Amino acid sequence: KAGVTQTPRYLIKTRGQQVTLSCSPISGHRSVSWYQQTPGQGLQFLFEYFSETQRNKGNFPGRFSGRQFSNSRSEMNVSTLELGDSALYLCASSVDINTEAFFGQGTRLTVV
Amino acid sequence: AQSVTQPDIHITVSEGASLELRCNYSYGATPYLFWYVQSPGQGLQLLLKYFSGDTLVQGIKGFEAEFKRSQSSFNLRKPSVHWSDAAEYFCAVVPYNNNDMRFGAGTRLTVKP
Numbered sequence: 715k716a717g718v719t720q721t722p723r724y725l726i727k728t729r730g731q732q733v734t735l736s737c738s739p740i741s742g743h744r745s746v747s748w749y750q751q752t753p754g755q756g757l758q759f760l761f762e763y764f765s766e767t768q769r770n771k772g773n774f775p776g777r778f779s780g781r782q783f784s785n786s787r788s789e790m791n792v793s794t795l796e797l798g799d800s801a802l803y804l805c806a807s808s809v810d811i812n813t814e815a816f817f818g819q820g821t822r823l824t825v826v
Numbered sequence: 827a828q829s830v831t832q833p834d835i836h837i838t839v840s841e842g843a844s845l846e847l848r849c850n851y852s853y854g855a856t857p858y859l860f861w862y863v864q865s866p867g868q869g870l871q872l873l874l875k876y877f878s879g880d881t882l883v884q885g886i887k888g889f890e891a892e893f894k895r896s897q898s899s900f901n902l903r904k905p906s907v908h909w910s911d912a913a914e915y916f917c918a919v920v921p922y923n924n925n926d927m928r929f930g931a932g933t934r935l936t937v938k939p
Contacts, residue, residue, distance in 0.1 A: 814872055817871070
């Protein structure tokens with residue numbers, strides 16, 4: 715069974731640009747969550763999508779957005795990138811609420 | 827406020843020694859509890875989880891954790907550490923009926939030969 719796949723693995727962007735990250739969940743998983751990991755703030759919840767609807771949202775500015783497609787694949791978008799957006803972005807998929815979450819390898823975003 | 831605390835930022839143990847990593851949570855009701863491990867530059871791998879039932883939970887790689895409601899704790903243990911266990915360990919909680927997973931700050935484990 716294939717795991718959670720995140721693409722790309724590494725990205726370098728310039729301040730002010732926008733970026734889109736992709737996450738393909740495990741087959742049969744309808745919940746996809748996104749997390750930001752930085753040395754200073756640790757792991758922080760961004761948002762969760764279930765059946766194409768955002769079900770939960772963390773405390774991040776509106777520059778961070780996401781969506782989910784009918785095949786459960788999810789994308790997150792960050793607009794007007796700031797240096798502080800440099801982080802490892804992790805995606806996790808699960809069957810539904812309160813079931814174990816499986817994480818992808820992450821996308822390392824560097825903003826210069 | 828809801829929070830997850832891992833009091834130890836960094837722990838060093840000798841190979842073959844026992845290990846205990848601490849985790850305390852502060853939630854209104856008992857949440858679902860998890861331990862994850864992360865190697866440098868990698869994603870998170872689930873070690874074990876507690877949803878309900880037996881308070882001593884067995885996980886992968888020889889790890890176990892004990893849920894203690896009275897202490898709001900979910901400590902991770904391993905009787906004999908291997909050099910390959912060196913990594914960062916995260917305790918995580920999810921409230922009931924929610925997928926907003928909150929993580930502790932992590933404990934970095936170093937294993938001495």
